[in-house]
Amino acid sequence: MNKLLMHPAAKPVIFLLCLLPFARLAYGAFTDGLGANPAEFLIRATGDWTLRFICIVLAVTPLRVMAKANALARFRRMLGLFAYFYVVLHLLCYSWFDMGFEWAEIAKDIAKRPFILVGFSAFVLLTPLAATSFNRAIKAMGARRWQMLHKLVYLIAGLGLLHFFWMRAGKNDFAEVFVYAAIIAVLLGWRVWNYASKRRPKPSAGVRGGNSSEKSLRSSTG
Amino acid sequence: MSFHFRPQGRSSGFIHPLSSEITPRTVYEGRRDLLKLMAGGAAGAALASFAGREAFAQATGPHKLALLPGAKSAVPGAQTMEKLTDYKDATSYNNFYEFGTDKGDPVKNAGTLKTRPWTVEVEGLVKKPGKYGIEDLLKLSAQEERIYRLRCVEGWSMVIPWVGYSLAELIKKVEPQGNAKYVEFVTLADPKTMPFVGSRVLDWPYTEGLRMDEAMHPLTLLAFGMYGEVLPNQNGAPVRLVVPWKYGFKSAKSIVKIRFVEKEPSTAWNKAAAQEYGFYSNVNPNVDHPRWSQATERRIGDGGGLFAKRHKTLMFNGYEAQVGQLYAGMDLKKNY
Numbered sequence: 001m002n003k004l005l006m007h008p009a010a011k012p013v014i015f016l017l018c019l020l021p022f023a024r025l026a027y028g029a030f031t032d033g034l035g036a037n038p039a040e041f042l043i044r045a046t047g048d049w050t051l052r053f054i055c056i057v058l059a060v061t062p063l064r065v066m067a068k069a070n071a072l073a074r075f076r077r078m079l080g081l082f083a084y085f086y087v088v089l090h091l092l093c094y095s096w097f098d099m100g101f102e103w104a105e106i107a108k109d110i111a112k113r114p115f116i117l118v119g120f121s122a123f124v125l126l127t128p129l130a131a132t133s134f135n136r137a138i139k140a141m142g143a144r145r146w147q148m149l150h151k152l153v154y155l156i157a158g159l160g161l162l163h164f165f166w167m168r169a170g171k172n173d174f175a176e177v178f179v180y181a182a183i184i185a186v187l188l189g190w191r192v193w194n195y196a197s198k199r200r201p202k203p204s205a206g207v208r209g210g211n212s213s214e215k216s217l218r219s220s221t222g
Numbered sequence: 223m224s225f226h227f228r229p230q231g232r233s234s235g236f237i238h239p240l241s242s243e244i245t246p247r248t249v250y251e252g253r254r255d256l257l258k259l260m261a262g263g264a265a266g267a268a269l270a271s272f273a274g275r276e277a278f279a280q281a282t283g284p285h286k287l288a289l290l291p292g293a294k295s296a297v298p299g300a301q302t303m304e305k306l307t308d309y310k311d312a313t314s315y316n317n318f319y320e321f322g323t324d325k326g327d328p329v330k331n332a333g334t335l336k337t338r339p340w341t342v343e344v345e346g347l348v349k350k351p352g353k354y355g356i357e358d359l360l361k362l363s364a365q366e367e368r369i370y371r372l373r374c375v376e377g378w379s380m381v382i383p384w385v386g387y388s389l390a391e392l393i394k395k396v397e398p399q400g401n402a403k404y405v406e407f408v409t410l411a412d413p414k415t416m417p418f419v420g421s422r423v424l425d426w427p428y429t430e431g432l433r434m435d436e437a438m439h440p441l442t443l444l445a446f447g448m449y450g451e452v453l454p455n456q457n458g459a460p461v462r463l464v465v466p467w468k469y470g471f472k473s474a475k476s477i478v479k480i481r482f483v484e485k486e487p488s489t490a491w492n493k494a495a496a497q498e499y500g501f502y503s504n505v506n507p508n509v510d511h512p513r514w515s516q517a518t519e520r521r522i523g524d525g526g527g528l529f530a531k532r533h534k535t536l537m538f539n540g541y542e543a544q545v546g547q548l549y550a551g552m553d554l555k556k557n558y
Binding site: 029032035036037038039040042097098100109113115166167169170171172173175 | 310311314315323325326378423424494495498511512513514515520522523527528529531532
């Protein structure tokens with residue numbers, strides 16, 4: 001699998017795949033194929049894809065470690081930026097189709113309605129992550145500080161989930177929310193387990209002394 | 223000079239006949255068959271079977287459903303002049319959770335609903351309780367066409383030409399007793415034909431209720447059809463309630479029971495989320511839903527599609543002149 005991911009065509013192919021949901025939505029919008037309430041469909045669909053891309057990004061490291069497919073790391077930035085792309089679309093659809101770009105009304109909504117406040121906070125937190133996604137930012141910040149900033153994605157995932165939960169609570173309709181919650185719980189839980197298993201003292205360290213210290217040098221973070 | 227001029231057309235005051243006086247289209251269209259049979263000499267036996275032919279009642283309209291014509295209603299407020307919602311939108315964008323929680327689920331899944339035989343039980347504090355077959359209910363009073371706005375609590379709305387008669391006609395026949403203060407409506411909840419009865423989204427069966435004066439109001443409609451045909455399954459066939467000045471979830475679908483009670487009945491959405499869905503749920507732009515504002519609504523099918531501006535929501539969905547007096551002196555923020 002690693003070989004496939006290292007192929008020069010891999011990145012453009014995955015880029016196009018990530019763009020596909022947007023293409024389908026745009027096509028649907030222009031051909032009146034989004035049903036009776038296209039505005040609501042778009043706001044909901046862009047929200048769905050934001051959450052899905054956050055799950056995909058969070059899945060990169062567990063997959064990389066467990067499948068030993070280091071090449072997956074090449075795609076993490078692009079996948080993260082696509083999550084930001086869809087959240088911007090989501091915010092745009094809400095501001096335009098629901099609120100007609102009336103900024104005073106939008107500000108009132110954010111202040112007055114908890115689920116919108118939570119969603120907007122998630123967007124605000126995701127912005128510096130998108131802004132520091134390129135290599136020069138990593139150099140300027142230094143690896144450790146950059147990694148700490150980007151660990152915010154865990155909080156952002158939780159806020160996104162809460163935003164979705166509170167929205168669905170009005171219709172008592174939690175089935176989809178629970179699916180995403182379960183996925184995110186597994187992806188975050190893996191990190192807890194991974195961190196805990198590295199902390200455990202390795203058995204018979206004396207006999208395999210050299211090997212175990214090599215292993216701990218190569219252990220990954222995040 | 224003598225003048226033999228008879229005014230024609232709607233606006234010139236020509237009196238329209240009652241629907242009961244118009245030859246039903248099915249009979250009119252079947253007249254040639256009848257003549258052929260008579261010419262063939264087999265008139266006697268053939269006439270008997272011809273008259274009993276189910277086809278009389280089941281000539282279908284453009285949407286493959288049985289025709290149900292209604293005379294234009296004279297009830298004040300019952301004929302809005304706004305543009306009708308497309309039949310396609312009105313019948314494929316529905317909230318009918320017994321068939322799934324997506325808007326597109328009812329049209330996909332409601333095919334399993336059995337609308338014949340169908341009985342509506344009338345019980346509780348009435349002098350004449352009983353079981354009414356749907357065929358009897360259809361004939362209980364003259365069918366009228368009513369063009370109402372329908373406003374969903376979610377913030378969208380439609381304009382639908384319903385066919386039915388005032389619920390008051392049925393209520394008068396069953397003679398409620400003095401202590402009957404409320405009317406409760408119960409929807410069918412059959413897990414065999416309704417796949418999502420059993421999900422925990424709502425308590426089943428779906429129940430709704432009205433205060434007696436709301437139930438007796440001429441605008442409160444017992445509806446059997448829309449767009450000149452019987453109701454499609456996903457819209458609450460074969461008989462439903464339409465209360466146009468309240469949020470849509472008050473207009474219970476596929477009714478099997480009407481109970482007259484003394485205490486305010488508990489209703490499905492109020493049980494699910496009491497702080498969001500009240501018993502009255504009158505359309506009110508000044509009382510926000512906890513999650514979103516109710517000041518505006520999206521009119522489904524508006525020109526401009528995605529870019530159409532939202533409409534300002536009207537007090538009592540624009541029926542304030544007809545129903546405002548029912549709530550005189552009531553705090554509508556408390557009684558949401």
